[in-house]
Amino acid sequence: VRSVVTLAVAMIVFGTLACGAGPSAEMNAGGRPAATRSAIRVTGSDTMVNLVQSWAERYRSVRPDVAVQIAGGGTGVGITALVEGLADIAAASREMTDDERERVAHGRSGPLEFTVALDALAVYVDRTNPLDAIALEDLAEIYGDGGRIERWSQLAIANGGCPSDRIIRVGRQNSSGTYAYFREAVLGHRREYKLGSIDQSGSKDVVALVSNTPCAIGYSGMAYATPDVKVLRIARIKGTSGVAPTAASAADGCYPIARRLYLYTRGRPTDDVQQFIEWIRGPAGQAIVGEIGFVPVASSETESP
Amino acid sequence: MNAASGRRAHILRRVAALRELAVESSIRVCGWSAIVFVFAILAFVFYQAVPALDVGRVREFFTSAAWRPDSVIRPQFGGLALLAGTAAVTVLAMALSVPAGFAAALFISEFCDRRTREVLKVVIELLAAIPSVVWGFVGYVVLNPLMMWATDAPIGINVLNGALILALMSVPIVVSVGEDALKAVPDSYREAALALGASRAQLAVRVVVPAARNGLLAAALLGVGRAIGETIAVLMVTGHAVQIPHSLFDPVRTLTATIAAELGETAQGSTHYHALFAIGSLLVLISVAINVAADLAVRGIREGDRT
Numbered sequence: 001v002r003s004v005v006t007l008a009v010a011m012i013v014f015g016t017l018a019c020g021a022g023p024s025a026e027m028n029a030g031g032r033p034a035a036t037r038s039a040i041r042v043t044g045s046d047t048m049v050n051l052v053q054s055w056a057e058r059y060r061s062v063r064p065d066v067a068v069q070i071a072g073g074g075t076g077v078g079i080t081a082l083v084e085g086l087a088d089i090a091a092a093s094r095e096m097t098d099d100e101r102e103r104v105a106h107g108r109s110g111p112l113e114f115t116v117a118l119d120a121l122a123v124y125v126d127r128t129n130p131l132d133a134i135a136l137e138d139l140a141e142i143y144g145d146g147g148r149i150e151r152w153s154q155l156a157i158a159n160g161g162c163p164s165d166r167i168i169r170v171g172r173q174n175s176s177g178t179y180a181y182f183r184e185a186v187l188g189h190r191r192e193y194k195l196g197s198i199d200q201s202g203s204k205d206v207v208a209l210v211s212n213t214p215c216a217i218g219y220s221g222m223a224y225a226t227p228d229v230k231v232l233r234i235a236r237i238k239g240t241s242g243v244a245p246t247a248a249s250a251a252d253g254c255y256p257i258a259r260r261l262y263l264y265t266r267g268r269p270t271d272d273v274q275q276f277i278e279w280i281r282g283p284a285g286q287a288i289v290g291e292i293g294f295v296p297v298a299s300s301e302t303e304s305p
Numbered sequence: 306m307n308a309a310s311g312r313r314a315h316i317l318r319r320v321a322a323l324r325e326l327a328v329e330s331s332i333r334v335c336g337w338s339a340i341v342f343v344f345a346i347l348a349f350v351f352y353q354a355v356p357a358l359d360v361g362r363v364r365e366f367f368t369s370a371a372w373r374p375d376s377v378i379r380p381q382f383g384g385l386a387l388l389a390g391t392a393a394v395t396v397l398a399m400a401l402s403v404p405a406g407f408a409a410a411l412f413i414s415e416f417c418d419r420r421t422r423e424v425l426k427v428v429i430e431l432l433a434a435i436p437s438v439v440w441g442f443v444g445y446v447v448l449n450p451l452m453m454w455a456t457d458a459p460i461g462i463n464v465l466n467g468a469l470i471l472a473l474m475s476v477p478i479v480v481s482v483g484e485d486a487l488k489a490v491p492d493s494y495r496e497a498a499l500a501l502g503a504s505r506a507q508l509a510v511r512v513v514v515p516a517a518r519n520g521l522l523a524a525a526l527l528g529v530g531r532a533i534g535e536t537i538a539v540l541m542v543t544g545h546a547v548q549i550p551h552s553l554f555d556p557v558r559t560l561t562a563t564i565a566a567e568l569g570e571t572a573q574g575s576t577h578y579h580a581l582f583a584i585g586s587l588l589v590l591i592s593v594a595i596n597v598a599a600d601l602a603v604r605g606i607r608e609g610d611r612t
Binding site for chain 2: 073074076077080083084097103162163164166168173174175180189190191192193195196197198199200201212213214215216
């Protein structure tokens, strides 16, 4: 009983906090004296946490009076927080669904979308794995519902570090934008994931688990690559050599699983939020995108809203 | 003069009576609030579960293993894999911790000297004080690579890892409750057995254990309750994979871990949100059943003493 009770108490406490935070935050945005520090709350995509963190740190020297508070949890968490008024900006590693747009718009103006970076989704294996490239259709047979590939030998390789020969699929929790995007890009609109994958709650966790597990394959943002894992080349057509995820191949569309990263606000943002987003899309913010390992967006593309 | 002091004494008595009343009623409120909170929380959890419960969905939960609550294609709420995950990890953990816990309790209560007993009890209480996230960490960082190295298991976060960690976590409960049960056996039993020429081993196995069997059963059930309710450690060490396990080395996902991992992201009021509360209600019912069973078992012991 105890854990359930604790959970329920936690939920009641959170609920109270949520109720308390909503109105006061709005008041803050409206009638704030110029001297006090204002806060911008960014919640969402785990892929983007490091990126938003760096933006926030650098932005402190631009606008010392603005504090940026960051929380991860996944794109779904961020959008839920935006709906409930717990965040000013939702960071999203996929586009909002129509359903989510409706929820955000409920009773107020709908979401505004800002493209802030490009990301290539890398497919990782242990560095002892002899595999160098994989075709999209093989990936779909590994991850997709009803897919036939269960063993490394089916990819015509001998994975010596993995005596059981079984492919351990590592993926993300279903709240993750990475999870949703990978399904769309690799499995298509109508196919589910195969059940039984190891679902991690963070982008980093996927790479960490793959780096310790010779039998594993996993997908995560390319910015999370470490020397302990191997990044596979991805081939659109089976038998071709494939393309490695790089800034160039992501930007020109050669790499098949590259996506945009977004920030969303609920209706027209406040001046502080607006300035923060403009700074992010400007040269200073986009330079940080490159430093973290993502791909900056061309200035023409950032005009999307 | 006399009248004035009489009035003062009267006022003082009134004040004392009022203070008495205030203290008494505040204690009463504190006492009742514990009960009110428990029932309010239960009512909240059950109330939130109701919208998810229709005949079709409940049937799906108990007949399908496909848990895809957020699918944009077709949401599925099959709970068999989660139930199997919880059952596999819990049963295996109990198979490990109950015999070990009983043996430890028997040793502490019947065989060791007083100094050893004191040391062992402190150490076991220390074991119970380790936070569950630390156990999870140990399972992830130590047991996971160890298991891959020692066996051909493709991955070390699986049923066996979860069961080992849960067994370590529930052993302290089994030992301390079990030891209390053994200690509750009247010394007259022991004296009678020794007077009849029983050895210490015979005394322990033939006399003390049968006399304490209800208490030992309660100890095992409380261990089960601990194991089923544990969340964060199993979330970290079972692999969090939705599938019905076919071997000890398959990763699984438990009911508790599912709630912990998914509740934060669901839209309030969605079917997924209410389905997680329904899982919570199921866990409450399982825990209540276990606690009632343990209570009945302990009551059995007392009645046994009277006869």
